Amino acid sequence: xxxxxxxxxxxxxxxxxxxxxxxxxxxxxxxxxxxxxxxxxxxxxxxxxxxxxxxxxxxxxxxxxxxxxxxxxxxxxxxxxxxxxxxxxxxxxxxxxxxxxxxxxxxxxxxxxxxxxxxxxxxxxxxxxxxxxxxxxxxxxxxxxxxxxxxxxxxxxxxxxxxxxxxxxxxxxxxxxxxxxxxxxxxxxxxxxxxxxxxxxxxxxxxxxxxxxxxxxxxxxxxxxxxxxxxxxxxxxxxxxxxxxxxxxxxxxxxxxxxxxxxxxxxxxxxxxxxxxxxxxxxxxxxxxxxxxxxxxxxxxxxxxxxxxxxxxxxxxxxxxxxxxxxxxxxxxxxxxxxxxxxxxxxxxxxxxxxxxxxxxxxxxxxxxxxxxxxxxxxxxxxxxxxxxxxxxxxxxxxxxxxxxxxxxxxxxxxxxxxxxxxxxxxxxxxxxxx
Ligand code: GDP
Ligand code: IMO
Ligand code: MG
Numbered sequence: 001x002x003x004x005x006x007x008x009x010x011x012x013x014x015x016x017x018x019x020x021x022x023x024x025x026x027x028x029x030x031x032x033x034x035x036x037x038x039x040x041x042x043x044x045x046x047x048x049x050x051x052x053x054x055x056x057x058x059x060x061x062x063x064x065x066x067x068x069x070x071x072x073x074x075x076x077x078x079x080x081x082x083x084x085x086x087x088x089x090x091x092x093x094x095x096x097x098x099x100x101x102x103x104x105x106x107x108x109x110x111x112x113x114x115x116x117x118x119x120x121x122x123x124x125x126x127x128x129x130x131x132x133x134x135x136x137x138x139x140x141x142x143x144x145x146x147x148x149x150x151x152x153x154x155x156x157x158x159x160x161x162x163x164x165x166x167x168x169x170x171x172x173x174x175x176x177x178x179x180x181x182x183x184x185x186x187x188x189x190x191x192x193x194x195x196x197x198x199x200x201x202x203x204x205x206x207x208x209x210x211x212x213x214x215x216x217x218x219x220x221x222x223x224x225x226x227x228x229x230x231x232x233x234x235x236x237x238x239x240x241x242x243x244x245x246x247x248x249x250x251x252x253x254x255x256x257x258x259x260x261x262x263x264x265x266x267x268x269x270x271x272x273x274x275x276x277x278x279x280x281x282x283x284x285x286x287x288x289x290x291x292x293x294x295x296x297x298x299x300x301x302x303x304x305x306x307x308x309x310x311x312x313x314x315x316x317x318x319x320x321x322x323x324x325x326x327x328x329x330x331x332x333x334x335x336x337x338x339x340x341x342x343x344x345x346x347x348x349x350x351x352x353x354x355x356x357x358x359x360x361x362x363x364x365x366x367x368x369x370x371x372x373x374x375x376x377x378x379x380x381x382x383x384x385x386x387x388x389x390x391x392x393x394x395x396x397x398x399x400x401x402x403x404x405x406x407x408x409x410x411x412x413x414x415x416x417x418x419x420x421x422x423x424x425x426x427x428x429x430x431x432x433x434x435x
Contacts, residue, residue, distance in 0.1 A: 002434045003218045004261040005248050006328070008225025009318040011272035012236075013305060014237030014265040014406045015330035015417060017041025017050075020057040020221045022425050023263070023413070026434050029065040029214040030058025031208060033251030034241035035223030036073035036105060036135070037082075038128040040263075040299025044420040048089060051299050054079045055086060055096070056221055062092045065211075070101035071241065071251020074147060075110075075136040078233050098197065099204040100148030106186075107166045108179050109134040123236055128300050135242070136240035147201050150194040157187055183320035205253025212258055217434045220248045222265075226318035227272075234361065237276025244321040261433065264316055264324035264411065268401070271305040273298050277364035278310035280344045294334040311344040311369070312408045314435040317357035319409045326429075328415035329402060333424075336379035341401060342371035345408070374401050383419050391416065391428050 004023060008014040021043040024030050037053035042059050044050075050060050054074060058066035062252045068074060083093050104341060109131030116133065117124050127133060138144035143163060149156045171179060182190075187248050198239060211218055222243060227233045229243040242250060249256050272278050283292060287307045290296070296305035318324070335341060347354045347367035377395035380386050386393060394402075394416070416426040 002215075002260055003212060003220065003254075003258055004263065004433060005220040005222065005245070005259060006263045006265055006273055007222035007244065007318075007322045009264040009315050009322070009324070009327070010225045010229045010311075011325050012223075012268055013040070013273065013296075013326070014267040016265045017043045017052060017266050018330065018417065018420060018422070019263065019328045019415060020219065021045070021060060022422055022427075023433055024058055024061065024064065024218055024219045027058070027064060027219040029067055029205075029208060029211050029218045030056045030062065031067040031069050031218060031220050031252050032056045032072050032223060033069040034243055034247045035218055035239065036130060037075050037078050037243045038130045038132045038239060038300060039223035041221075042299055042420065043422070044092060050089060050091065050227070052086070054301060055082055055093070056217075059086050059091045059093055059096065063095070065095040065097060067094070067205070067208065068096070068098045068102055069204055069208075069252040070099040071247060072099070073105050073132060073139075074098065074198065075105040075130065080193070080196055093200075096200050097204050097207060098147050098201045099126070100146065100201050102147045103135055103139045103144040104147060104149075105131045105135045106145065107181065108171060109138070111176040111179055112167075113172060115171065115174040117355055119174065122153070123390070124275055125237055130300070133240045137398040143180075149434045150190055150198055151201060153191070156190065157183070162187055165271055171307045208252055208254055210260070212254070220252060220316050222247075226321050227314055229321065232317070232321045234364065235359070237274065244318075245323045253329065261325050262323050263415070264315075264319060264322060264327045265309060266327050266329050266405070268310060268329055268335050270308045270311050271293070271296050272315065273301070273303055273305050277361055277367075278308060279313070279347060279364065279367045280305055280311045280369050281306055284320045290334070294331060309342045309344060309369070309371070310405075312405065313344060313347060313355065313357050315409055316355075321409055324409070324411050326414040327405070327409065327411050328417060329405065329413045330417040332398060332401075332416060333379075333383070334419040335401075336377065338376035341374045341376050342369075343374055343401075343404065344369040345372050346370040372404075374404060377401075383424050386418065387424060387426055390427040391426055394426075
């Protein structure tokens with residue numbers, strides 16, 4: 001019953017799409033378990049670039065089941081558009097399955113997302129405005145609409161009849177953008193979704209657990225990253241879902257003893273989109289240089305990502321919250337040709353050395369990074385040749401950088417990523433990921 005989970009070890013955009021695509025060659029099912037189309041996962045296969053938001057990365061390889069689990073929030077309208085794009089690029093959604101328990105993102109959630117931000121004052125989160133937070137709020141408030149509701153028309157109409165006036169009052173109160181829909185127009189639109197995608201809706205927990213019982217390979221694809229977790233991230237500057245290890249169980253409907261390998265996807269430096277504390281953040285030209293070199297612009301919103309040095313206090317927190325059994329270190333090529341590479345190993349807060357990531361935003365705002373300076377390495381000419389030669393042929397300083405991370409986190413860095421393409425990957429397990 002092998003399962004493999006990929007989770008971002010920082011604030012998202014670590015390269016999870018690339019690593020999922022690399023590791024899912026031998027997977028039978030690829031499962032998203034949290035988040036929604038706030039995610040932007042890039043997969044590069046030769047001259048084709050797929051940018052996925054709501055769809056699991058598995059749709060890029062035909063013949064696999066791509067599962068949207070119960071913990072995900074789904075914008076059906078945007079999902080249908082995304083499906084058109086993926087199919088035009090040669091992907092396939094024949095294997096797409098959507099949990100009947102997954103909650104639906106409605107137009108009013110998107111409008112409320114924008115309106116709520118206006119009321120947060122200095123705690124503005126900088127959300128993707130995709131309606132993620134308001135949809136999870138409804139789920140917890142027990143007034144959400146679920147994918148399975150599309151299959152029960154009378155029940156759905158009843159629900160809309162009480163829900164829509166409530167949402168409209170709320171939108172008026174928060175001075176949100178108006179939503180002109182009526183119960184009838186909304187119901188009709190949702191029946192259109194059902195016609196397109198109703199056949200793909202099922203109990204995905206049964207599907208996944210049966211697959212594991214049958215010794216199929218199941219890959220759980222995380223979205224966002226550990227530091228955006230609703231409980232363990234930099235609250236309130238987080239997303240609204242459980243992005244860490246436990247989120248796989250609740251969000252896919254599998255028990256904890258079903259989880260085998262958990263791969264932490266760790267960018268060789270740090271980025272963050274939106275607001276919130278970022279202790280190793282650079283500024284001015286230094287930040288711009290890293291942003292340009294790494295192409296650090298959001299896949300979902302196009303916003304420039306904030307950039308800074310690697311923060312191992314963050315990575316230790318993520319490793320503890322997620323139980324990483326291995327690391328995939330990405331974007332090491334972006335660090336080529338730096339003279340020295342500072343790596344944060346602790347924080348100085350009010351003169352005290354702090355080694356564990358604190359909960360308090362006030363403390364984090366005062367935290368100064370304590371760096372260990374590592375030596376940089378020179379760039380190489382031919383990535384294909386470098387990958388072919390394998391880990392031992394990497395520049396010594398780069399291996400020192402990798403091994404410093406491994407030793408700090410007591411976790412092996414089994415994947416080294418030196419470019420966006422599937423092929424630009426050094427696999428220290430030689431493909432032995434599924435026992
Ligand atoms: P995700 O949200 O974690 O899937 O990451 P994104 O796709 O939002 O951002 C990662 C970006 O880095 C994408 O443009 C990837 O194509 C790119 N990328 C991934 N791995 C590497 C790598 O090792 N080197 C370089 N240069 N780019 C990479
Ligand atoms: P992937 O899967 C980076 C950030 C937003 C904002 C905060 C809350 O591509 O790594 P939300 O819309 O979720 O309520 O916004 O979370 N955020 C991400 N940052 N990568 C992501 O996804 C993100 N998804 C949300 O920028 O700060
Ligand atoms: Mg992304």
